Amino acid sequence: MKLIVFGASGDVGSRVVTEALARGHNVAAAVRNDAGLGKLPKGVTPVVAxxxxxxxVAAAMAGQDLAISAVRSPTGREGEIVTLTRSILDAASLTNLRVIIVGGAARLRLPDGSPHTVLSDPNFLxxxxxxxxxxxxxxxxxxASEESVNWTYASPSALLQPGQRRGVFRTDTDKLLVDDAGNSEISMEDFAVALVDEAQSAKFPRAAFTVGY
Incomplete structure (x- = not known):
């Protein structure tokens, strides 16, 4: 598969690139400026966009089978992620390309019958x-409001941090996944595994999913 990863030098994006390369995919790694090129591994096609x-973005997507957006916005400018995601979706519409959007856990419903989401619960975050x-x-x-693009929205668990690639985790659609101790977590490495799994399987077209231990 030919795929392009936006935000390829970031925490999640770099791990997606590593995972996709390990599976033999043809990976284009997109960064915002030349400064990010030095962070890319060997074996990728470097792209500045x-x-x-x-x-x-559409020009960078041309000729690809799939795009994965792992773009993040910096602290203090969190709202910019909406504008950047709009740009990714518009480009995907122009190129008729399927796109996986790396998002957050805010939308996920809390377990055990709680009426709240991660965001709406006043005591969770x-x-x-x-x-x-x-x-x-x-x-x-x-x-969720986009009707012209074949998108998938990927939410990590509440705690997403560097760790081991276990290769074993659970998925759900809109419920926060927790383990027996009540912890909700996934390593960045296994989140990347789940993202590349979805790239290959397309289990969640125009839908969202989440990953957790």
């Missing part, structure tokens, strides 16, 4: 994370 420019969660929810609402 301004994510805010749908025409530039630290205050410092709330701006990111609000932006994540807006990003999800944007994708």
């Amino acid at each position: 301004d994510i805010a420019d749908p025409a530039a 630290p205050e410092s994370i709330v701006p990111t969660a609000r932006a994540s929810m807006a990003q999800w609402e944007l994708c």
